[in-house]
Amino acid sequence: MRHFLPLALVCLLGSLLPMAPIAAAQEPPSPVVFTPRPDSEIPAGPFGDLVRKGEKIFTQTGKYAGKYxxxxxxxESCHLDRGRKPYAxxxxxxxxxxPRFRTKNMKVSRLGERIQGCFRFSMNGVAPPLAGDTIRSIVAYSFWMSKGAPVGxxxxGTGMYHMxxxxxxxxxxxxxxxxKxxxxxxxxxxxxxxxxxxDxxxxxxxxxxxxxxxAGLAKVGKLAGFIKMNMPLSKGDTLSDRDAWDVAAYVDSQPRPADPRKKS
Ligand code: HEC
Ligand code: HEC
Known part of the structure; x- marks a missing residue:
């Protein structure tokens, strides 16, 4: 027992210490292609019910979450193909x-809070409660879709395309x-x-x-990236970068509802 603890400590230090410099010198991991499972694999039972409800809210938001x-x-207007399309x-x-740090609110946000943001800005609505059915179902749908995806x-194709x-x-x-x-x-x-x-x-x-x-798309760079990879619908990646920037600048110059954070 007297020898056991120091030995364990030495082993622990021995295995940890040399790791740090090696890890720091490593190349960042290369991106991996991920394909989500088909809807037919959504399981029966209460979890599957929640996932299917999330999908309905996602694709028919006005019908199933109208008050928000x-x-x-x-x-789905922006997260194309029921939230499956890369670069959307x-x-x-x-x-x-x-959870991830966001400069938009200078805090580490959970997924539910990020979804609240899309309701408030992209849907020009109000944030559903975090613990309520709407957010819970969309989080469940997102969780199910990510099954098998490596973390870290x-x-x-995550996020929008960076121009x-x-x-x-x-x-x-x-x-x-x-x-035109x-x-x-x-x-x-x-x-x-x-x-x-x-409809x-x-x-x-x-x-x-x-x-x-x-909203995120109210920033010209983000909109240009969305358009470049996704528009015209089903003809993504056919505009030149220049045309994608220019059409984004044109759309952005047009009127839209104010940023709710700037209303008195
Ligand atoms: C007008 C377009 C638009 C609509 C409508 C929209 N979003 Fe978003 N959403 C975005 C943009 C832009 C981002 C930021 C993506 C980025 O920064 O890479 C985003 C980000 C997200 C993210 C985080 C994605 C990530 O990889 O970080 C989630 C989750 C999300 N939206 C869910 C929703 C849900 C749920 C709805 C419907 C209630 C919705 N969005 C409606 C444009 C939209
Ligand atoms: C063939 C029809 C079609 C063409 C052409 C087309 N779009 Fe779209 N666009 C759509 C549809 C449909 C959606 C919503 C997708 C969904 O709900 O599945 C969409 C979504 C969008 C969105 C996000 C939602 C919104 O309303 O803000 C933007 C921005 C957009 N398109 C811009 C453009 C731009 C810019 C062009 C030209 C370069 C373009 N689209 C060409 C059909 C089209």
Missing amino acids: VGNDLTC APLWGAYVSY TPLV PPTSHKPDPFNGKKVY ARCALCHGADGLGASSGG VAFPPVWGPRSYNAG
Whole structure:
């Protein structure tokens, strides 16, 4: 017993000490491609029920969480393919990235708090309570989708695409031309989108029923990255970087609801 403790300590130190410098010298891990499981694998039972409820709220947000929504968007309007599409801030990438520090509020946020933020800004609504059904179901859907994803390893397509820095000043005049040629067909020349039979077919990209000025997409760089990889719908990565920047600058120059943090 007298020899046991010091020996254990030596072993512990011996195994820990040399690790630190080696780990510091290592290359950062390369990003891994992750594919979430198909919906058909959502299990039966109470957990599966919560996941399916989360998916419904995600794709038909106005119908299933209407009291928290203040515009014509759904979560899927931006998190495409039911939250599965790489470079459209997929839910499988989100689950394994939280808690995370955010400069937006200068604190370490949990996933539920991050989702509250999208309700407040991207959905121009109000934050559902953290412990309530709405947030719990969306967190469950995100958790299920991330099943099997490695934690602490970067995944290809997490978050939005980061545009490489541009040397030109984004030009809304060229952006307007790009918008007319590549976007107006669906989102309307007036940016207000289009409905059919009371359902939103194409969401508004500006105006009173779109995301507000505090949302992530209200930043030109983030919007350019979203557009570059995802728009025109199903023709992602067909615009040049320059056109993606310019059309983002044009969309961003149009009116939208104010940032709720700036209202008196
Ligand atoms: C107008 C577009 C838009 C809408 C609508 C929207 N979001 Fe987001 N969401 C974003 C953007 C932009 C980000 C930031 C992604 C980044 O910074 O990489 C984000 C981030 C997130 C994240 C964190 C992702 C990550 O990888 O860090 C989650 C989770 C999320 N949103 C959930 C939701 C939910 C749930 C809804 C519906 C209630 C919703 N969002 C509606 C644009 C939107
Ligand atoms: C073929 C139709 C189509 C075209 C063309 C198209 N979009 Fe979209 N866009 C959509 C649809 C549909 C969604 C919502 C996706 C969903 O709900 O699954 C969307 C979502 C968006 C969003 C996020 C939600 C919102 O309303 O703000 C933005 C921003 C956007 N598109 C910008 C553009 C821009 C810029 C272009 C041109 C470069 C473009 N789109 C071209 C159909 C289109």
